[in-house]
Amino acid sequence: MSHADHVRSRQKQIEQVPILGSIGRVLAENIVADRDFPPFPRATRDGYAVRSEDAERVPVELNVAGEVRAGGNLPAGFTRLASGEVLLIMTGAPVPDGADAIVMIEYTERSGQRVRVLRSVASGENVVPRGSEARQGSILVGEATVISHPQIALAASAGKSVIDVYSQPRVAILPTGDEVVPIDAQPAANQIRNSNSFSLAAQVISSGGEPVHLPIAPDERRRLRELIAQGLECDLLLLSGGVSAGEYDLVEDALAAFGAEFLFTGVEIQPGKPLVFGRARQRSNRERWTYFFGLPGNPISTMVTFQLFGRLFVRALAGASASAVTARKIRLGKDVKTKIGLTRFLPGKISGVWDDPEVELLTWQGSGDMAAFARADCLLVIPPDRESFKSGDWMTVIPIEG
Ligand code: AMP
Ligand code: MG
Numbered sequence: 526m527s528h529a530d531h532v533r534s535r536q537k538q539i540e541q542v543p544i545l546g547s548i549g550r551v552l553a554e555n556i557v558a559d560r561d562f563p564p565f566p567r568a569t570r571d572g573y574a575v576r577s578e579d580a581e582r583v584p585v586e587l588n589v590a591g592e593v594r595a596g597g598n599l600p601a602g603f604t605r606l607a608s609g610e611v612l613l614i615m616t617g618a619p620v621p622d623g624a625d626a627i628v629m630i631e632y633t634e635r636s637g638q639r640v641r642v643l644r645s646v647a648s649g650e651n652v653v654p655r656g657s658e659a660r661q662g663s664i665l666v667g668e669a670t671v672i673s674h675p676q677i678a679l680a681a682s683a684g685k686s687v688i689d690v691y692s693q694p695r696v697a698i699l700p701t702g703d704e705v706v707p708i709d710a711q712p713a714a715n716q717i718r719n720s721n722s723f724s725l726a727a728q729v730i731s732s733g734g735e736p737v738h739l740p741i742a743p744d745e746r747r748r749l750r751e752l753i754a755q756g757l758e759c760d761l762l763l764l765s766g767g768v769s770a771g772e773y774d775l776v777e778d779a780l781a782a783f784g785a786e787f788l789f790t791g792v793e794i795q796p797g798k799p800l801v802f803g804r805a806r807q808r809s810n811r812e813r814w815t816y817f818f819g820l821p822g823n824p825i826s827t828m829v830t831f832q833l834f835g836r837l838f839v840r841a842l843a844g845a846s847a848s849a850v851t852a853r854k855i856r857l858g859k860d861v862k863t864k865i866g867l868t869r870f871l872p873g874k875i876s877g878v879w880d881d882p883e884v885e886l887l888t889w890q891g892s893g894d895m896a897a898f899a900r901a902d903c904l905l906v907i908p909p910d911r912e913s914f915k916s917g918d919w920m921t922v923i924p925i926e927g
Pocket of ligand 2 (some may be wrong): 702703766767791822
Protein backbone atom coordinates (compact mmCIF):
# COMPACT_ATOMS: atom_id res chain seq x y z
CA MET A 526 0.00 0.00 0.00
CA SER A 527 1.41 3.41 -0.92
CA HIS A 528 1.59 6.15 1.69
CA ALA A 529 -1.12 8.06 -0.08
CA ASP A 530 -3.37 4.96 0.11
CA HIS A 531 -2.62 4.72 3.81
CA VAL A 532 -3.74 8.25 4.37
CA ARG A 533 -6.88 7.64 2.35
CA SER A 534 -7.65 4.42 4.22
CA ARG A 535 -8.10 6.22 7.53
CA GLN A 536 -11.45 5.13 8.93
CA LYS A 537 -13.27 8.37 8.37
CA GLN A 538 -16.42 8.91 10.37
CA ILE A 539 -19.08 11.26 9.10
CA GLU A 540 -20.62 13.94 11.29
CA GLN A 541 -23.54 16.25 10.65
CA VAL A 542 -22.89 19.87 11.49
CA PRO A 543 -24.96 23.05 11.17
CA ILE A 544 -24.00 25.04 8.08
CA LEU A 545 -21.69 27.50 9.86
CA GLY A 546 -20.09 24.71 11.85
CA SER A 547 -18.74 23.36 8.56
CA ILE A 548 -16.22 26.18 7.98
CA GLY A 549 -12.76 24.65 7.49
CA ARG A 550 -14.18 21.10 7.54
CA VAL A 551 -14.11 18.64 4.65
CA LEU A 552 -17.32 17.81 2.84
CA ALA A 553 -18.37 14.16 3.21
CA GLU A 554 -21.19 14.38 0.65
CA ASN A 555 -21.86 16.07 -2.65
CA ILE A 556 -23.91 19.23 -2.43
CA VAL A 557 -26.42 18.83 -5.22
CA ALA A 558 -28.49 21.49 -6.94
CA ASP A 559 -32.07 20.94 -5.73
CA ARG A 560 -33.30 23.01 -8.70
CA ASP A 561 -31.88 24.79 -11.70
CA PHE A 562 -29.43 27.64 -10.96
CA PRO A 563 -30.79 30.14 -11.72
CA PRO A 564 -34.28 28.68 -11.41
CA PHE A 565 -35.65 31.05 -14.08
CA PRO A 566 -34.02 33.23 -16.75
CA ARG A 567 -32.81 36.03 -14.51
CA ALA A 568 -32.62 39.72 -15.39
CA THR A 569 -29.26 41.16 -14.33
CA ARG A 570 -30.20 44.81 -14.92
CA ASP A 571 -33.10 47.16 -14.31
CA GLY A 572 -34.58 47.98 -17.70
CA TYR A 573 -36.96 46.66 -20.31
CA ALA A 574 -37.33 43.05 -21.36
CA VAL A 575 -37.44 43.08 -25.16
CA ARG A 576 -37.31 40.87 -28.20
CA SER A 577 -33.86 41.85 -29.38
CA GLU A 578 -35.01 41.82 -33.02
CA ASP A 579 -37.46 44.66 -32.16
CA ALA A 580 -34.53 46.81 -31.04
CA GLU A 581 -32.20 46.10 -33.93
CA ARG A 582 -32.72 49.56 -35.43
CA VAL A 583 -32.72 52.36 -32.90
CA PRO A 584 -34.16 54.59 -31.75
CA VAL A 585 -37.43 52.70 -31.76
CA GLU A 586 -40.68 53.17 -29.82
CA LEU A 587 -42.24 50.13 -28.19
CA ASN A 588 -45.34 49.45 -26.04
CA VAL A 589 -44.93 48.90 -22.29
CA ALA A 590 -47.10 45.88 -21.49
CA GLY A 591 -46.59 46.07 -17.70
CA GLU A 592 -43.86 45.35 -15.22
CA VAL A 593 -42.27 42.51 -13.31
CA ARG A 594 -40.10 42.88 -10.23
CA ALA A 595 -37.86 40.50 -8.27
CA GLY A 596 -40.13 38.12 -6.41
CA GLY A 597 -43.16 39.47 -8.29
CA ASN A 598 -45.51 37.92 -10.84
CA LEU A 599 -46.13 38.72 -14.47
CA PRO A 600 -49.07 41.12 -15.07
CA ALA A 601 -52.46 39.37 -14.89
CA GLY A 602 -53.29 37.65 -18.17
CA PHE A 603 -49.78 38.17 -19.58
CA THR A 604 -48.23 34.98 -20.98
CA ARG A 605 -45.70 35.92 -23.61
CA LEU A 606 -44.04 39.09 -24.87
CA ALA A 607 -45.50 39.95 -28.27
CA SER A 608 -43.68 41.68 -31.08
CA GLY A 609 -43.49 45.42 -30.47
CA GLU A 610 -43.92 45.00 -26.72
CA VAL A 611 -41.61 45.43 -23.76
CA LEU A 612 -41.98 44.74 -20.05
CA LEU A 613 -40.44 46.97 -17.38
CA ILE A 614 -38.23 44.58 -15.40
CA MET A 615 -36.06 44.79 -12.29
CA THR A 616 -32.79 43.06 -11.47
CA GLY A 617 -33.42 39.54 -10.19
CA ALA A 618 -36.86 39.21 -11.82
CA PRO A 619 -37.77 36.36 -14.19
CA VAL A 620 -37.49 37.34 -17.86
CA PRO A 621 -40.85 36.59 -19.55
CA ASP A 622 -41.22 34.13 -22.40
CA GLY A 623 -40.70 35.79 -25.73
CA ALA A 624 -38.12 38.26 -24.42
CA ASP A 625 -34.44 37.46 -24.98
CA ALA A 626 -32.63 40.55 -23.67
CA ILE A 627 -32.86 43.47 -21.27
CA VAL A 628 -32.26 47.02 -22.44
CA MET A 629 -30.81 48.94 -19.52
CA ILE A 630 -33.06 51.66 -18.16
CA GLU A 631 -30.28 54.20 -18.85
CA TYR A 632 -30.73 53.63 -22.60
CA THR A 633 -34.46 54.33 -22.68
CA GLU A 634 -36.88 57.28 -22.46
CA ARG A 635 -40.29 56.54 -21.01
CA SER A 636 -43.41 58.41 -21.85
CA GLY A 637 -46.67 56.95 -20.55
CA GLN A 638 -47.22 53.47 -21.95
CA ARG A 639 -44.55 53.99 -24.61
CA VAL A 640 -40.80 53.75 -24.28
CA ARG A 641 -38.09 54.87 -26.68
CA VAL A 642 -35.20 52.45 -26.90
CA LEU A 643 -32.03 54.38 -27.74
CA ARG A 644 -29.52 51.53 -28.03
CA SER A 645 -29.80 48.16 -29.67
CA VAL A 646 -29.22 45.05 -27.63
CA ALA A 647 -27.86 41.62 -28.53
CA SER A 648 -29.88 38.48 -27.92
CA GLY A 649 -29.07 37.19 -24.42
CA GLU A 650 -27.71 40.49 -23.13
CA ASN A 651 -28.32 41.05 -19.40
CA VAL A 652 -30.12 37.71 -19.04
CA VAL A 653 -28.71 34.62 -17.30
CA PRO A 654 -30.50 31.61 -18.85
CA ARG A 655 -32.27 29.16 -16.56
CA GLY A 656 -29.95 26.34 -15.43
CA SER A 657 -26.88 27.91 -17.01
CA GLU A 658 -24.94 28.01 -13.72
CA ALA A 659 -25.99 24.50 -12.67
CA ARG A 660 -28.70 22.04 -13.70
CA GLN A 661 -31.02 20.51 -11.13
CA GLY A 662 -29.36 17.31 -9.83
CA SER A 663 -25.83 18.36 -10.78
CA ILE A 664 -23.03 18.58 -8.22
CA LEU A 665 -22.45 22.11 -6.92
CA VAL A 666 -19.66 21.18 -4.48
CA GLY A 667 -17.97 17.79 -4.55
CA GLU A 668 -17.19 15.49 -1.64
CA ALA A 669 -13.64 16.06 -0.27
CA THR A 670 -13.80 19.83 -0.76
CA VAL A 671 -12.57 22.02 2.09
CA ILE A 672 -15.46 24.29 3.02
CA SER A 673 -15.15 28.06 3.16
CA HIS A 674 -17.50 30.89 2.33
CA PRO A 675 -18.13 30.17 -1.39
CA GLN A 676 -19.13 26.58 -0.57
CA ILE A 677 -21.27 27.86 2.32
CA ALA A 678 -23.05 30.15 -0.17
CA LEU A 679 -23.84 27.16 -2.41
CA ALA A 680 -24.99 24.99 0.49
CA ALA A 681 -27.27 27.80 1.62
CA SER A 682 -28.61 28.24 -1.92
CA ALA A 683 -29.34 24.52 -2.12
CA GLY A 684 -31.26 24.69 1.15
CA LYS A 685 -28.77 22.73 3.21
CA SER A 686 -28.75 23.98 6.78
CA VAL A 687 -27.06 20.79 7.99
CA ILE A 688 -23.99 19.40 6.23
CA ASP A 689 -22.18 16.05 6.30
CA VAL A 690 -18.47 16.49 7.03
CA TYR A 691 -15.70 14.05 7.89
CA SER A 692 -14.71 13.76 11.51
CA GLN A 693 -11.43 15.52 12.21
CA PRO A 694 -8.23 13.51 12.47
CA ARG A 695 -6.80 13.53 15.99
CA VAL A 696 -3.30 14.94 15.87
CA ALA A 697 -1.10 14.30 18.91
CA ILE A 698 1.39 17.03 19.77
CA LEU A 699 4.39 15.98 21.83
CA PRO A 700 6.88 18.67 22.85
CA THR A 701 10.28 17.48 24.03
CA GLY A 702 13.16 19.09 25.90
CA ASP A 703 14.42 19.34 29.49
CA GLU A 704 14.41 23.12 29.21
CA VAL A 705 10.76 23.34 28.07
CA VAL A 706 8.13 24.28 30.67
CA PRO A 707 4.32 24.78 30.52
CA ILE A 708 3.23 28.23 29.39
CA ASP A 709 1.64 29.17 32.71
CA ALA A 710 4.81 28.32 34.64
CA GLN A 711 7.30 31.03 35.56
CA PRO A 712 10.39 29.82 33.68
CA ALA A 713 13.75 29.80 35.43
CA ALA A 714 16.54 31.66 33.62
CA ASN A 715 17.57 28.54 31.70
CA GLN A 716 14.04 27.47 30.76
CA ILE A 717 11.81 28.16 27.76
CA ARG A 718 8.02 28.21 27.64
CA ASN A 719 6.41 25.58 25.43
CA SER A 720 5.29 27.71 22.51
CA ASN A 721 5.61 24.93 19.93
CA SER A 722 2.64 22.93 21.19
CA PHE A 723 0.51 26.00 20.67
CA SER A 724 1.81 27.13 17.29
CA LEU A 725 1.31 23.55 16.12
CA ALA A 726 -2.16 23.23 17.65
CA ALA A 727 -3.17 26.47 15.94
CA GLN A 728 -1.99 25.15 12.59
CA VAL A 729 -3.58 21.74 13.16
CA ILE A 730 -6.93 23.41 13.81
CA SER A 731 -6.69 25.60 10.72
CA SER A 732 -5.79 22.60 8.58
CA GLY A 733 -8.84 20.68 9.75
CA GLY A 734 -7.45 18.51 12.56
CA GLU A 735 -8.16 18.20 16.26
CA PRO A 736 -5.04 18.77 18.39
CA VAL A 737 -4.43 16.39 21.27
CA HIS A 738 -1.90 17.88 23.69
CA LEU A 739 0.55 15.52 25.36
CA PRO A 740 2.67 16.56 28.36
CA ILE A 741 6.20 17.83 27.80
CA ALA A 742 8.62 14.91 27.40
CA PRO A 743 11.99 15.29 29.13
CA ASP A 744 15.15 14.25 27.26
CA GLU A 745 14.95 10.85 28.90
CA ARG A 746 14.25 7.56 27.10
CA ARG A 747 11.61 5.87 29.25
CA ARG A 748 9.23 8.78 29.65
CA LEU A 749 9.70 9.83 26.02
CA ARG A 750 8.74 6.32 24.87
CA GLU A 751 5.71 6.27 27.13
CA LEU A 752 4.46 9.54 25.63
CA ILE A 753 5.23 8.45 22.06
CA ALA A 754 3.13 5.32 22.70
CA GLN A 755 0.23 7.59 23.69
CA GLY A 756 0.76 9.82 20.66
CA LEU A 757 0.78 6.89 18.24
CA GLU A 758 -2.78 6.04 19.28
CA CYS A 759 -3.90 9.18 17.40
CA ASP A 760 -4.17 9.60 13.61
CA LEU A 761 -0.89 11.51 13.40
CA LEU A 762 1.90 12.32 15.85
CA LEU A 763 3.81 15.59 15.77
CA LEU A 764 6.92 15.77 17.91
CA SER A 765 8.86 18.96 18.43
CA GLY A 766 12.55 19.02 19.29
CA GLY A 767 15.05 16.27 19.84
CA VAL A 768 15.71 15.42 16.19
CA SER A 769 19.09 17.11 15.73
CA ALA A 770 22.38 15.30 16.13
CA GLY A 771 23.01 16.25 19.78
CA GLU A 772 23.63 13.78 22.60
CA TYR A 773 20.18 14.37 24.09
CA ASP A 774 18.28 14.27 20.82
CA LEU A 775 16.54 10.99 21.52
CA VAL A 776 13.43 11.14 19.36
CA GLU A 777 14.58 8.96 16.44
CA ASP A 778 15.87 6.26 18.80
CA ALA A 779 12.67 6.30 20.78
CA LEU A 780 10.57 5.98 17.61
CA ALA A 781 12.73 3.08 16.42
CA ALA A 782 11.50 1.15 19.48
CA PHE A 783 8.05 1.21 17.85
CA GLY A 784 9.31 -0.43 14.66
CA ALA A 785 9.38 2.94 12.95
CA GLU A 786 9.99 3.19 9.24
CA PHE A 787 11.74 6.45 8.52
CA LEU A 788 10.69 7.78 5.13
CA PHE A 789 13.15 10.64 5.39
CA THR A 790 15.49 11.94 8.07
CA GLY A 791 16.56 15.41 7.07
CA VAL A 792 15.61 17.80 4.29
CA GLU A 793 17.85 20.15 2.34
CA ILE A 794 16.05 23.23 3.62
CA GLN A 795 16.63 25.98 6.12
CA PRO A 796 15.02 26.39 8.55
CA GLY A 797 14.00 22.79 9.19
CA LYS A 798 16.92 20.65 8.02
CA PRO A 799 16.60 17.91 10.73
CA LEU A 800 12.91 17.17 9.92
CA VAL A 801 12.06 13.46 10.07
CA PHE A 802 8.98 11.72 8.71
CA GLY A 803 7.84 8.15 8.93
CA ARG A 804 5.40 5.75 10.48
CA ALA A 805 5.42 3.52 13.52
CA ARG A 806 3.26 0.74 14.92
CA GLN A 807 0.62 1.40 17.53
CA ARG A 808 1.20 -0.41 20.81
CA SER A 809 -2.49 -1.31 21.22
CA ASN A 810 -2.74 -2.74 17.71
CA ARG A 811 0.51 -3.76 16.05
CA GLU A 812 -1.27 -3.95 12.71
CA ARG A 813 -1.96 -0.24 12.74
CA TRP A 814 0.58 2.32 11.59
CA THR A 815 0.56 5.93 12.62
CA TYR A 816 2.54 8.52 10.71
CA PHE A 817 4.73 10.95 12.57
CA PHE A 818 6.67 14.11 11.91
CA GLY A 819 9.69 14.79 14.10
CA LEU A 820 9.87 18.57 13.78
CA PRO A 821 12.97 20.50 14.79
CA GLY A 822 12.39 22.36 18.05
CA ASN A 823 13.40 25.85 17.02
CA PRO A 824 10.07 27.69 16.97
CA ILE A 825 10.40 28.96 13.39
CA SER A 826 11.69 25.59 12.14
CA THR A 827 8.67 23.96 13.78
CA MET A 828 6.24 26.38 12.14
CA VAL A 829 7.88 26.38 8.70
CA THR A 830 8.19 22.59 8.47
CA PHE A 831 4.55 22.23 9.48
CA GLN A 832 3.55 24.80 6.83
CA LEU A 833 5.53 22.97 4.15
CA PHE A 834 4.90 19.33 5.08
CA GLY A 835 2.44 18.89 7.97
CA ARG A 836 -0.42 21.04 6.79
CA LEU A 837 -1.23 19.10 3.63
CA PHE A 838 -0.83 15.83 5.48
CA VAL A 839 -3.43 16.85 8.08
CA ARG A 840 -5.70 18.07 5.27
CA ALA A 841 -5.38 14.70 3.54
CA LEU A 842 -6.10 12.82 6.79
CA ALA A 843 -9.15 15.05 7.16
CA GLY A 844 -10.41 13.66 3.85
CA ALA A 845 -9.59 16.57 1.54
CA SER A 846 -8.69 15.89 -2.07
CA ALA A 847 -5.01 16.23 -2.92
CA SER A 848 -3.57 19.73 -3.01
CA ALA A 849 -0.18 21.35 -3.16
CA VAL A 850 1.56 24.10 -1.25
CA THR A 851 0.41 27.41 -2.71
CA ALA A 852 3.22 29.42 -4.28
CA ARG A 853 3.24 32.77 -6.08
CA LYS A 854 5.77 34.84 -7.96
CA ILE A 855 6.39 38.38 -6.73
CA ARG A 856 9.12 40.91 -7.49
CA LEU A 857 11.75 41.57 -4.88
CA GLY A 858 11.63 45.07 -3.36
CA LYS A 859 15.19 45.13 -1.94
CA ASP A 860 18.40 43.26 -2.78
CA VAL A 861 18.99 40.01 -0.87
CA LYS A 862 22.25 38.21 -0.13
CA THR A 863 22.19 34.66 1.31
CA LYS A 864 24.31 31.53 1.38
CA ILE A 865 24.16 28.76 -1.19
CA GLY A 866 23.58 25.09 -0.38
CA LEU A 867 20.07 24.82 1.03
CA THR A 868 16.68 25.98 -0.21
CA ARG A 869 15.70 28.68 2.24
CA PHE A 870 12.22 29.66 3.40
CA LEU A 871 12.79 33.02 5.00
CA PRO A 872 10.32 35.45 6.59
CA GLY A 873 9.03 37.80 3.91
CA LYS A 874 6.63 40.69 3.88
CA ILE A 875 4.53 41.65 0.90
CA SER A 876 3.73 45.31 0.37
CA GLY A 877 2.64 47.66 -2.38
CA VAL A 878 -0.70 48.23 -4.00
CA TRP A 879 -2.65 45.22 -5.23
CA ASP A 880 -1.58 45.47 -8.87
CA ASP A 881 2.09 46.04 -8.12
CA PRO A 882 3.11 44.01 -5.07
CA GLU A 883 6.67 43.45 -3.95
CA VAL A 884 8.25 41.28 -1.31
CA GLU A 885 11.04 42.08 1.06
CA LEU A 886 13.14 39.87 3.32
CA LEU A 887 12.66 40.78 6.99
CA THR A 888 15.71 41.01 9.19
CA TRP A 889 15.69 38.15 11.66
CA GLN A 890 17.94 36.45 14.18
CA GLY A 891 17.49 32.93 12.83
CA SER A 892 15.15 30.04 13.54
CA GLY A 893 14.29 31.14 17.08
CA ASP A 894 13.13 34.63 16.14
CA MET A 895 9.38 34.36 16.65
CA ALA A 896 8.96 38.13 16.77
CA ALA A 897 10.33 38.54 13.24
CA PHE A 898 8.28 35.60 12.00
CA ALA A 899 5.11 37.14 13.43
CA ARG A 900 5.72 40.24 11.26
CA ALA A 901 6.05 38.10 8.12
CA ASP A 902 3.14 37.19 5.87
CA CYS A 903 4.96 34.83 3.53
CA LEU A 904 7.94 32.56 3.20
CA LEU A 905 10.38 33.97 0.69
CA VAL A 906 11.85 31.01 -1.17
CA ILE A 907 15.58 31.27 -1.88
CA PRO A 908 16.86 28.62 -4.29
CA PRO A 909 19.98 26.75 -3.16
CA ASP A 910 22.26 27.71 -6.05
CA ARG A 911 22.30 31.52 -5.96
CA GLU A 912 23.47 33.86 -3.25
CA SER A 913 22.52 37.26 -4.56
CA PHE A 914 19.18 38.62 -5.69
CA LYS A 915 18.47 42.11 -7.00
CA SER A 916 15.51 44.36 -6.41
CA GLY A 917 13.07 43.61 -9.24
CA ASP A 918 13.94 39.88 -9.49
CA TRP A 919 10.95 37.54 -9.59
CA MET A 920 10.86 35.45 -6.41
CA THR A 921 8.67 32.58 -5.30
CA VAL A 922 6.72 33.19 -2.11
CA ILE A 923 4.48 30.88 -0.10
CA PRO A 924 1.76 32.66 1.86
CA ILE A 925 1.80 31.77 5.57
CA GLU A 926 -1.50 30.01 6.22
CA GLY A 927 -3.58 30.11 9.41
P1 AMP B 1 15.95 20.99 19.69
O1 AMP B 1 15.36 20.80 18.31
O2 AMP B 1 15.37 20.08 20.71
O3 AMP B 1 17.44 20.95 19.64
O4 AMP B 1 15.56 22.46 20.13
C1 AMP B 1 16.00 23.57 19.39
C2 AMP B 1 15.63 24.86 20.06
O5 AMP B 1 14.23 24.97 20.12
C3 AMP B 1 16.13 25.00 21.47
O6 AMP B 1 16.58 26.31 21.65
C4 AMP B 1 14.90 24.73 22.29
O7 AMP B 1 14.94 25.38 23.55
C5 AMP B 1 13.80 25.24 21.45
N1 AMP B 1 12.56 24.53 21.72
C6 AMP B 1 12.46 23.18 21.73
N2 AMP B 1 11.20 22.81 22.02
C7 AMP B 1 10.49 23.96 22.19
C8 AMP B 1 9.13 24.24 22.52
N3 AMP B 1 8.26 23.26 22.73
N4 AMP B 1 8.75 25.53 22.60
C9 AMP B 1 9.65 26.51 22.38
N5 AMP B 1 10.94 26.31 22.07
C10 AMP B 1 11.36 25.05 21.98
MG1 MG C 1 15.77 19.55 22.63
